[in-house]
Amino acid sequence: MDLLSDAINVMRTGRPHSSEIRKHAPWAVRAEPFSGTGFHVVLEGTCWLIPPAGAAIALSVGDVLCLPHGCGHALADSPSTTLTGAPSASLREMSPSAEDGEGATTVLLCGAYTLDQTRPHPLFEELPEVIHLPARLGHRTPLHTAVSLLGDEIAHPVHGTEAVVSALLDIMLLYILRAWFDEQTDDGRATGWAATLRDPAIGAALRHIHQDPAVQWTVEALGAKAGLSRAAFSRRFTSLVGKPPLGYLTWWRMTLAAQLLRDSDKPVQTVAQRTGYTSEFAFAKAFKREYGLAPGRYRQQSRR
Template sequence: MDVLSDAIGVMRTGRPHSSEIRKHAPWGVRAEPFSGAGFHVVLEGTCWLIPPAGAAIALSVGDVGCLPHGCGHALADSPLTSLTGAPSASLREIAPSADGGEGATTVLLRGAYTLDQTRPHPLFEELPEVIHLPARLGHRTPLHAAVSLLGDEIANPGHGTEAVVSALLDIILLYSLRAWLDEQTDDGSSTGWAATLRDPAITAALRHIHQEPAGQWTVKALGAKVGLSRAAFSRRFTSLVGKPPLGYLTWWRMTLAARLLRDSDKPVQTFAQRTGYTSEFAFVKAFKQEYGLAHGRYRQQSRR
């Protein structure tokens, strides 16, 4: 178990989508915000990614523009191209057909993931609206290999394409987020998840919590698992994660419980056991305290 995979896994809903987009200059499209994450990769030509705030970002062949929060944005052949009257769509629905003029061609590969943003993992909350990963020879080879495979699969579909595309989209999202986390500098005073995932002891503690959410953990027991005293572990964990150890444990248990309620029709007792509660009553009480409504009502609302 690892924190990044779990953070994405617990938020994922539905299946990811991908398509190739071909445009001829001058062109410009707006993408409306949506509940999820997405990316654009330039396969041919160049374009500009225009975020809702801040400077436009130039994208060249092989560049990845990742949008972990599904923020609204625009794409254009030039930051000077007028977007007035440009078709609006979500990142999942940008028209793949060619439009614009008769100028230079740009070919984009885009992917979109539906995520439950009502309870994002705190790791996601620290991510910027746009992550720009420029293509550089010999740099991020696994990411660009996955992009190349995805482009080939979309251009030449065959048996099992749906499964292949879904798996490659997951890989690209994970590689993009890993690249951003790896590139954050640490001067020894930073906090947050980029620093957290570089701390071997706290990362190990998080893995224990994620792997055994039903474990009867105490601060002392978690500290002992990673070779720290109770006090030292508690201070270090709270400073990096932003929650005390048992606070994060409760948050993770309730996040898993919500996912199980949304995706399964099993009885509540099953969820209580899987999330470390000794009785159905204790689980129901903890869930209502966390979410502000009964588990049954939550299950109904999450399936609408």
Template sequence: MDVLSDAIGVMRAGRPHSAEIRKRAPWGVRAAPFSGSGFHVVLEGTCWLIPPEGEPIGLGAGDVVCLPHGCGHALADSLSTPVVGAPIAALPEIRPTADAGAGAETVLLCGAYTLDQTRPHPLFEELPEVIHLPARLGRRSPLHAAVNLLGDEVANPDQGSGAVVSALLDMMLLYILRAWLAQESDGGWAATLGDPVIAAALRHIHQEPARPWTVEDLGATAGLSRAAFSRRFTSLVGKPPLGYLTWWRMTLAAQLLRDSDKPVQSIAQRTGYTSEFAFGKAFKRELGVSPGRYRQTSRR
């Protein structure tokens, strides 16, 4: 178990999906905002991605672009395509301006993940609206290896393709975030996970959320005094050690209430509470509703 995997795991809802899209110029499509994350990979040709804010991004073969927060955007063969000139909100929703073009062909691999954004991990919150990973970052990287495998599986489905595609999509999201973290190593959660002391403490919290951790215990795992560890942890993570521990316990509990039928008492024990009453008080203080009410409303 690690922080990156857990950050995605507690937010995941439903199965990811993907499709290969082929367009001949002129063409333009608009994708409306949605509750999740998406990506586009240019397998052949070129195109432009137009975000709701900021400059258009030119994409070439092998480029990967991720939209972690599911922002609305447009894709087009050229900035001169009429659909691109309209405001994002005014563009026709996922409707091509020209399906029967005779110009250059662009082949895209597109994927989407449904995510529960009610309690996003702070790592996820700091991601930008658009992550662009150019092909020059290395065609032999794990990310591009996953792109090739996914592209082949989508284009040539066979027995078991459903499971294979789902697993490859999970890999894609992790590799995209790994690549972004590697680029952003100077600050934020990239620096947090790159700090061996704090990364080790976070792993302990994620691996054993039910353990009655103290700041002294966590500092001891890193060989630091209580005060030095607390300052370092709070500076990098943005929460004090026990504040993050409580946040993670309640986030994990919310996921279990939403996605499983485990009894509340069992969830309380798994997240470090021997009493269902104490767990209920902590949960309501953190999320504003009782565990039972949360389970009921999150499944509607």
């Protein structure tokens, strides 16, 4: 199983969306914070990201910018351009949010993914507010290929474009996060999930947890999958993942159960069995302890 894909899938709600924005200096647009992850790619010209805190970031052609936690932000042709007007409610509304001038042209590809941030995967919790991936010749070729394909589909829609765009947006997010995690391990000093994704022993144990959450795993059994003694495995797992092995197992079972309840019509008994509970009563008790709601009630509320 792919841990990065799993982390995204359990948080995903709704469909991703994207648009192309064309501006002429002087211009500035703002976006409110939102529950999800957004990205911007500079297709033409230059601009600046103005984050809610910290220094502005210069962006040029080919640069990819990701906002993993959906923080509010602004984009402008210059840090000195005045931000006027009300901020847009979301990234999809950024285009009409401000007037622009008649100067140099900037073209941006912008997109957003709606995610359930109430129970984020710990992998996401470690991500910074802003991920900036500058364009470098010969680097991140798959990411920039996806950008090119996405830009073409949006600029020249034809039959099947809606499905193609949705698939390319999913690919984009994976490529962006993969690139960031890879950069954290380049100097050999990675910690947390950046190190976890590269650790063969702990990675093996996590893959078994994700692939077979219904198995009645013990620390000894998971340690054997990792090729480590019980004590060594427990220390290493807890240090990297941030939770002890069985703590993470329970967390993953409950998170997967919530996704199944939210996104499928599977009976509660089936969800219980899929997540390692032979008794629907025991599952409902564990689920309510985690979420404060019975499984059926959670399903109803998540679909309103």
